[in-house]
Amino acid sequence: LAELLGQAPADLRKELEKELPLATSLVNGLPEEELELRKVLAQAAGVAWARWEQAKAESGSLSFDDLIRRAAEAVEANPAYGKRFLHLLVDEVQDTDPLQEALIGALWKAGGGRLFMVGDLKQSIYRFRHAEPALFAARIREAENGRGARYVLLDRSYRMREGLVRFVNGWFGSLWEKELGRHLGVAYEALRGPDDAPWWEKRNGLGTDPVRLLLETQREDPVSGEKEKKPAVRRRLADRLAAEFSSLRGKPCWDKERCLERPLSWKDMAVLVPGRTQYPALRDAFEAAGIPAVFLGSQGFFSRGEVFDLVSLLKALAGPGDGLALAGWLASPFSGLCKEDVLALANGPAPDDSTLSERFRQAFPGAARRFGALRSKALLAGPAAVLDELLNQPEALLAAPGPDRPRMAANLARAATLAREFSAARGPSLAACAESLGSALRRELPAEEPDFFSEDEDVVRVMTVHAAKGLEFPVVAVVGLDDEGRGKNRGTSLIPSVFLTGVSVSLPGEEGSQAQAVLWHRAMEEKALEEEWERLFYVACTRAQDVLVLCGICPVDPEGGEPAPREGTWLSMLERAFPGTLRRGLELPSEPHTGGEPAKARPGLQEAGEEKALPLGGEVPVLASVSATDFALYSFCPRAWRLQKRQGLELHGEAREKPGTGEPGGADLGSLAHRILAEWEFSLESLDRILPETFDGPQLRALLRLSPELRAPARSEADRAFLRSVLAAFLETPAGKELAEAHRKGALRRESSFRLTLGNGPALAGVIDAFWEDQEGIHLVDYKLGDPSGMAEATGLSQLAFYGAVLSRLFPGRRLDLSLVFLKTGERHALPADLADPGQVEARARELARIGVTGPFGQNPRSCPFCPRQRACGASLGHLQ
Ligand code: SF4
Numbered sequence: 001l002a003e004l005l006g007q008a009p010a011d012l013r014k015e016l017e018k019e020l021p022l023a024t025s026l027v028n029g030l031p032e033e034e035l036e037l038r039k040v041l042a043q044a045a046g047v048a049w050a051r052w053e054q055a056k057a058e059s060g061s062l063s064f065d066d067l068i069r070r071a072a073e074a075v076e077a078n079p080a081y082g083k084r085f086l087h088l089l090v091d092e093v094q095d096t097d098p099l100q101e102a103l104i105g106a107l108w109k110a111g112g113g114r115l116f117m118v119g120d121l122k123q124s125i126y127r128f129r130h131a132e133p134a135l136f137a138a139r140i141r142e143a144e145n146g147r148g149a150r151y152v153l154l155d156r157s158y159r160m161r162e163g164l165v166r167f168v169n170g171w172f173g174s175l176w177e178k179e180l181g182r183h184l185g186v187a188y189e190a191l192r193g194p195d196d197a198p199w200w201e202k203r204n205g206l207g208t209d210p211v212r213l214l215l216e217t218q219r220e221d222p223v224s225g226e227k228e229k230k231p232a233v234r235r236r237l238a239d240r241l242a243a244e245f246s247s248l249r250g251k252p253c254w255d256k257e258r259c260l261e262r263p264l265s266w267k268d269m270a271v272l273v274p275g276r277t278q279y280p281a282l283r284d285a286f287e288a289a290g291i292p293a294v295f296l297g298s299q300g301f302f303s304r305g306e307v308f309d310l311v312s313l314l315k316a317l318a319g320p321g322d323g324l325a326l327a328g329w330l331a332s333p334f335s336g337l338c339k340e341d342v343l344a345l346a347n348g349p350a351p352d353d354s355t356l357s358e359r360f361r362q363a364f365p366g367a368a369r370r371f372g373a374l375r376s377k378a379l380l381a382g383p384a385a386v387l388d389e390l391l392n393q394p395e396a397l398l399a400a401p402g403p404d405r406p407r408m409a410a411n412l413a414r415a416a417t418l419a420r421e422f423s424a425a426r427g428p429s430l431a432a433c434a435e436s437l438g439s440a441l442r443r444e445l446p447a448e449e450p451d452f453f454s455e456d457e458d459v460v461r462v463m464t465v466h467a468a469k470g471l472e473f474p475v476v477a478v479v480g481l482d483d484e485g486r487g488k489n490r491g492t493s494l495i496p497s498v499f500l501t502g503v504s505v506s507l508p509g510e511e512g513s514q515a516q517a518v519l520w521h522r523a524m525e526e527k528a529l530e531e532e533w534e535r536l537f538y539v540a541c542t543r544a545q546d547v548l549v550l551c552g553i554c555p556v557d558p559e560g561g562e563p564a565p566r567e568g569t570w571l572s573m574l575e576r577a578f579p580g581t582l583r584r585g586l587e588l589p590s591e592p593h594t595g596g597e598p599a600k601a602r603p604g605l606q607e608a609g610e611e612k613a614l615p616l617g618g619e620v621p622v623l624a625s626v627s628a629t630d631f632a633l634y635s636f637c638p639r640a641w642r643l644q645k646r647q648g649l650e651l652h653g654e655a656r657e658k659p660g661t662g663e664p665g666g667a668d669l670g671s672l673a674h675r676i677l678a679e680w681e682f683s684l685e686s687l688d689r690i691l692p693e694t695f696d697g698p699q700l701r702a703l704l705r706l707s708p709e710l711r712a713p714a715r716s717e718a719d720r721a722f723l724r725s726v727l728a729a730f731l732e733t734p735a736g737k738e739l740a741e742a743h744r745k746g747a748l749r750r751e752s753s754f755r756l757t758l759g760n761g762p763a764l765a766g767v768i769d770a771f772w773e774d775q776e777g778i779h780l781v782d783y784k785l786g787d788p789s790g791m792a793e794a795t796g797l798s799q800l801a802f803y804g805a806v807l808s809r810l811f812p813g814r815r816l817d818l819s820l821v822f823l824k825t826g827e828r829h830a831l832p833a834d835l836a837d838p839g840q841v842e843a844r845a846r847e848l849a850r851i852g853v854t855g856p857f858g859q860n861p862r863s864c865p866f867c868p869r870q871r872a873c874g875a876s877l878g879h880l881q
Contacts, residue, residue: 022523025516034515037504045501065099072103075110082110093119093139097130121186122172123539125466127532130498137184157191159472159545161203161254163210165191167548171577172538180531199259206252206261206546214240214551215585222868231281233553238285241477241551245269245291245460247624253474253546266292270473271462272540274480282462282479294407296463301447302440306408309334310387310415311441314434316371317378317386323356330360330367333397333408334390337367347689347705382428387416406457410450465540476544478537481552481570485533497521530568537570550574554582623852625755626845628766632798634848636791636867637860641848643869669713670785673723673823674769675706677783678751680727682740687727691720726785726823733826739770739781747772756806758842762849764806766799771807777815778807784822790866793829796820800831805841 001012030038056062062070075082085107090096096104108115117139124133143151157165169190176188194200216237219228245266252261253268271282271293279295280303286293301307312328320326329335330342345359354362361368378386391412397405415437422433440447461473493505495518503517541548552571557564563582565571575582623630634641676690691714695703706714713719730736742748750770757763771780780803786792800818807816818831851857864870 022519025519030516033507034517037507037515038500038517041502041504068099068103072099072106075103075106079110082107083112085111086113087111087116088113089116089118091118093117094121094124094133094136095119095126095131096135097132098135099130101132101135121181121184122176122535123469123542125469125532125536125539127528134184137186140186153189155189155191156194157542158194158256160191160193160542161206161210161546162193162195162200163204164541164544164546164548165193167211168538168541171574172541174577175534175573180534202261203254203259206254208248208251208547210547212244212547212549213581213585214244214549215554215582216240216552217554217556217586230553234278234281235284237479237551237553238281239288241271241282241479241549242285242289242291243624244549245475245477246289248475248547256545264474266458266460267456268473269460269475269477270468270471270543271460271477271479272465272468272543273462273478274465274483274485274536274540276464278479279462286460291460292458293460293462294457295449296461296467298449298462301411301414301449303444304407304411304449306332306334306411307415307437308441310390310412311434311437313374313386314378314383314419314430315438317375317383318431318434320357320375321355326356326360335367336370337364378430382419382423383430383433384416384419384423387412387419391416407449414450465536468543469539472543472545474545475547475549476540477549477551478540478570479551481550481574482554482566483570484566484568485529485536495521497525499524533568533570534573537573554586556586623762623849625763625765626848626852628764628799628802629795630848630852631764631802631841631845632795634852635798635801635844636795637863638851638857639859639873640863640867640869641852642857643873645852668710669719669723672706672710672713672719673727673785674751674783675710676723676727677769682731682736682743684728684731687724691724691727693720693724730823730826735781735821735826735828739821742772742774742779745772747774754806754810756809758846761842761846764802764842764845766802766806768803773811773814777817778811779817780804780807781819781821784820785824786822787824788820788822788827788829791863791868793820794863794866797829797831797835801835801841802845804831804836805838805845808838 056066088104088108088111090104104115117136119136121133121136121140124131124136139149140151143149160168173188173190181188193204197203214237216233218230218233220226221228248264248269249266250263253264254260255262273279273282276295276298279298279300283293283295283298283300309329309332312325312332313334315322315325316329327342327346330337330345331339335342341363345363346356348359360371374386374389377389391409397408418437419433422436426432426436465478495503495505497503500517500521503521504515505518507513507515541550550570552565552569554571555564555566556562563571563575563586565575565582571582630641630645633644672691676687680686680690690702692702695715703711703714713723731740739748748770749768749772751767752771753765753767755763755765769781769783771778773779780800782796782799782803784792784796797820800820804816804818807814807818816836818836820829821827822829859873864873867873
């Protein structure tokens with residue numbers, strides 16, 4: 001039987017075992033009590049339907065389906081209605097539903113002319129509105145059998161380059177033959193390119209990879225063993241995608257209209273997602289990378305910064321004593337003030353206990369007058385009038401980054417509309433409107449953002465796969481390959497069902513029991529949804545013309561270290577079509593040989609078999625930039641770099657608590673120390689302002705100024721006291737005094753970020769803690785909170801060498817004095833001369849950029865004694881051997 005079906009016996013056995021409960025249920029029929037339940041459900045559905053029909057009749061309305069059904073009935077009853085349509089052309093026919101099919105049939109019969117249908121079964125993705133591909137499949141079979149119809153095959157793709165055509169045929173062809181196309185009774189028709197076109201060869205020689213795979217996996221906290229949260233992994237993946245897009249920009253793509261190569265711009269790139277849950281991570285990553293992007297149909301209106309600013313304005317106008325709201329508004333780009341001035345105003349000394357509002361009036365009389373005028377307008381004409389006024393002052397947006405302005409203006413207009421709707425419904429109360437919008441903001445209610453870009457705007461488009469139907473882009477990234485799709489209905493007790501009206505998951509009064517009808521429903525409906533999910537992936541992939549980037553989160557089996565994609569995800573489909581692809585994508589060691597017979601080729605899968613591996617080859621990928629921390633870790637040990645960067649095992653070795661001492665520690669506390677040192681005046685008074693002993697009363701403001709992740713260590717009394725004592729003692733050390741002196745002279749520059757691109761090489765990037773320049777040269781300090789242990793010192797010195805290489809390019813000929821400063825002891829460790837060769841640093845950064853994506857990642861046995869990852873590394877070494 002397995003041979004006949006073209007399956008391996010083990011696979012067939014597994015499949016049949018899965019089907020056994022369903023088969024048993026079908027043979028035995030439903031038990032008595034479930035039959036009773038089905039009767040009740042059918043009656044309830046009947047009552048609901050009758051009530052629905054009655055409600056429509058009472059209000060004189062027709063649903064969209066009624067329009068189609070009644071039109072078909074009208075034509076059936078009176079063919080004269082259809083006679084004027086002699087020839088019918090139906091496009092996208094794979095998405096028709098039975099009602100539409102009935103109307104088409106009635107019109108065709110009445111007109112008596114020709115019916116011309118165009119469609120692609122592989123692209124049927126509208127099941128949620130009852131599209132039924134089997135209808136089109138039946139027409140195709142009729143035409144293929146020559147029953148009064150002609151079948152014209154359009155298999156040439158003028159959209160995709162050859163590598164993509166092969167990729168799509170490779171995975172979808174086998175899937176179609178084995179699963180999707182079987183019950184439709186229509187064979188897979190492989191796509192092919194126009195290989196006789198004179199430009200075809202040139203079109204395929206772009207030099208970029210046709211398919212790229214970006215995979216991440218959930219990391220585990222090395223100390224607590226806790227799994228990383230999904231949003232954090234999504235963000236990491238989105239960051240990699242942003243880097244990928246940045247590196248593609250300017251590379252060649254094929255201009256279909258003009259038949260020539262041209263450079264890629266942002267608007268040639270699109271990100272397609274199965275659902276908008278992917279939007280927040282993508283938005284944050286693109287913003288951080290400076291990539292202009294529009295999110296079509298985004299639900300993120302109430303999480304936008306400008307909406308926050310406008311709500312702050314309305315709150316401040318409603319109650320000028322609300323210092324937080326006023327500060328929020330003043331710090332926004334709309335206020336016209338510069339952020340530093342606002343910070344000084346909010347944090348500066350207030351000896352006479354004056355309020356922020358009073359200080360604002362004194363310091364900025366012009367801006368305060370404008371604010372007063374806005375308040376009068378808000379009180380007299382309502383909140384919407386104020387927002388309209390801002391819209392009429394385009395200069396209000398000038399302080400915002402250029403690419404953000406159209407979005408901000410569109411959101412401002414949307415906020416004005418919401419304020420108007422609020423006033424119309426609930427009166428013109430400024431305070432109530434501000435509170436209502438503020439509450440939506442706090443809860444980040446999903447609300448669609450307006451679309452605000454023109455066709456030609458040079459921005460990346462981010463949209464759902466459904467919204468991309470009919471579109472094409474030179475570069476397409478499909479994000480969410482780990483998504484399991486819709487319609488699983490897990491966790492609900494009553495499931496609507498097209499075939500069975502509705503099914504209850506369990507029997508009433510018998511918690512945990514399994515109703516049999518659910519098995520029937522899943523076999524029919526969920527199978528159909530799964531198949532549509534697979535077709536959706538086909539639609540997503542075939543939007544790409546030149547480059548397809550596939551992104552997903554792939555679980556790894558903790559026991560065997562194997563990629564373990566969840567069933568039903570696009571990742572699992574890829575793995576079935578191209579075995580070993582996920583392993584390569586995750587950069588796991590190649591599959592160990594387990595012995596036994598090699599798998600036999602299966603009938604029906606020859607085409608996929610030939611393709612074996614996902615065509616990820618082509619140009620060797622390189623890292624676009626190398627950071628100081630990358631460089632330091634790579635210098636410590638290439639394998640350690642890989643463990644942290646690719647497998648997510650943190651190597652900083654900063655335990656939350658220093659073992660045996662109870663002394664606080666951890667990466668967050670180190671970050672808090674750096675944050676304080678970035679603005680500290682090197683005095684105890686200034687320390688009291690930034691990190692007070694307690695956060696009572698006005699000191700609470702200091703806490704609010706910290707980013708959320710730093711608030712936890714700042715709130716902890718033990719951490720705070722520890723850090724305060726370390727910094728107070730540091731003031732008395734020679735290093736502390738030297739830094740204080742440089743600060744007093746106004747020479748100290750802190751948290752200076754840099755990005756220096758090497759010719760034909762990566763960009764060197766990082767942030768320098770502190771440096772100053774005097775007659776002797778450039779002095780650079782890198783702070784360390786931890787002890788000068790082996791690893792901290794080794795990586796710290798490499799970081800210094802990296803900064804030294806950058807400074808020697810930025811300040812050629814100047815003497816460099818580079819040192820690590822250990823805050824707890826005030827110790828200074830200068831960069832030894834043998835590490836300070838800029839040429840060697842650049843060569844190593846180039847080496848990291850070259851092998852950072854593909855490896856090999858060698859070991860550095862000299863670092864092993866200091867490495868906190870010996871066990872993890874040993875495990876992975878063992879796995880390799
Ligand atoms: S144990 Fe040694 S080889 Fe392994 S990562 Fe650490 S330093 Fe590298």
